[in-house]
Amino acid sequence: MTEPLVRPKRKNPLKKTRVPLLPQGVRSRTALGLTEAAAEGRFRLQVCADCAAVIYPPRDACPRCLSARLPFRDVDNRGTLLAETTIRTSTDVYFRERMPWRIGTVQLDAGPSIVAHLHGDLREGERTRLALKLDKSGQAIAMALPAEDTPNMADDPQWRELTCDPKFRRVLITDGRTAVGQALAEACSKAGASVVFVGIADPWKPFPGEEKLRKLERVEIVALDLTDTISVNECAGEYAPRVDILINTAEYVRTGGIIERKGLTVAREELEVRYFGLTRLAQSFGPVLRARGADGVNSAAAFVNLLSVYALANWPAYGAFSATEAACLSAAQSLRAELRPGGVKVLNVFFGPLETEWYQAVPPPKVAPSALANATVRALQQGLEDVFVGDIAEDIRARLAVSPKALERELGS
């Protein structure tokens, strides 16, 4: 069983904050197939399309039949830990700070053997489940977990290095007026966050769910208006050093395409709330998050974007909205590269229509705010980068992978 994590003490203000260091790793383009799988929490390896050999490490030609057709496929992740080693010294500056570090060789039932980081509850000779994870530098690595869940297993230090678990971390929900914002406040509180700051704009405007939100354990309401640069800067000035996970719950959902909107008032407001809101958050909270990526148990861990799946392909019924979401997705990709030097992950959560008033006329299936919130927290606990919540989001992603053009026509008809 893993030693349970203890809530970190308040920081000694005389101590220097550790500079975030990153494990090394430049991978080939082919090997980025592992990164894609790890980003979504899948276990995928190359499987030869000609001779069905499962291949690791990633290659450009099958070592058995020399075929070049080596797509990544979901593979059985079970295996046996053949041998383990504990690294006690290293010249690598990242690992030097984290010694001792256990690694081992796992023989997968599917064929190949893989060198993996080891969970503390796993011993040599035991059965294991392998997971592909993104390390602090965003590279895919393999982590071997016990075959069955063990008590407090998420608290394992090597595991926690790869995840963004809200437990004992301080979370900022940027907009608590929305059903999703409120569901996330509750989910993060339940997941053991030390405190959940919840931003509220225009405090003079009452909103549904307010009373319940204020009563949630460890929830603290803060003044934050994403459309106001001064407000975001002031909020960051006060709270940024105490925010380890930022979840942007700002939403602005309106129907209509580009032509049928009369004028720019709505489009501008949409961009203010979504794209510029994200930009303001990135500029004011980003630098502090990036500097605090190695700040102990409650190090800065993640910047979370909730994105409509129509950021990936425009849905003309909500055409202007989709365009704004696409702008946010593009910004999130930049942000990901900008935060990576700090070991801070950018998690993009994609979803289809929600069970909220702004999608009233859209037929089901729709995603309940609580389902979206729980999926987001799970993705943080798993350290994912991209997650698709609900049937519509998964469907759009699958159709996009097959044919972007076909999807464009289907969404527009």
Place this chain on the structure above:
Amino acid sequence: MASSNLATFAGAIAQGDIAVVDLTHTLTPEFPTIVMPPELGQCAPFRMEEVSRYDERGGAWYWNNISMGEHTGTHFDAPVHWISGKDLPHNSVDTIPPGDFIAPAVVIDISKQSAKNSDYELTVADIEAWEKQHGRIPSRNWVLLRTDWSKRSGREYVNMQEDGQHTPGPCPKAVRFLVEERDVHGLGTETIGTDAGQAFHFNPPYPAHYYMHGKGRYGLQCLTNLDLLPPTGAVILAAPLKIRRGSGSPLRVLALVPRSAA
């Protein structure tokens, strides 16, 4: 003669014989704007983006880009703002005769009634009672409605309930009386609109907007410091920005008050 009067006037201001009272709220991002149902167009709140502040974006100077709606903060309503005034001549802020930006004012105090009842409606009887005390309202005077609403802030100021806003304002008959019987210059209030919070349910809806602007008269809202003004004798300077075909504008509203009256 006129020039010597003006010199006397300037001297009186310099010496403090005429007090200048600022009736304007500071423009801030937090100041509430009127709330429409979310599917309708909204009035933009005040926003400020720093262009540079003695830094790499501009070495020795500080300046900002600002944005807002025409009806944000302490602001002026032109007749074209309302459908009843849409075809009148000189009905937008750029074409209103500039002389109209300076006019005397009477102040009617309904602060006690408003403290007890957020939905208090100014009646013709209230106006007649005021006139018994202070004389008939002269024509082309601003009527400033003192409610002390400007002393509230946040939720108490906007007072938004499940059935909408609850703030005091004039009843339809009182507005008609002011416009038709007293030929007033316009109506100024401390609340977010010249109309009561529930005026959507009046007949006609928003009577202060409907009748005032229908007769080419003006509105001032989100005023403050009305409690510093005498019932009669103040002169108001209220010149909106010269926006082409503008329906209104944020502005600085000043009251000139003879010291004896203040």
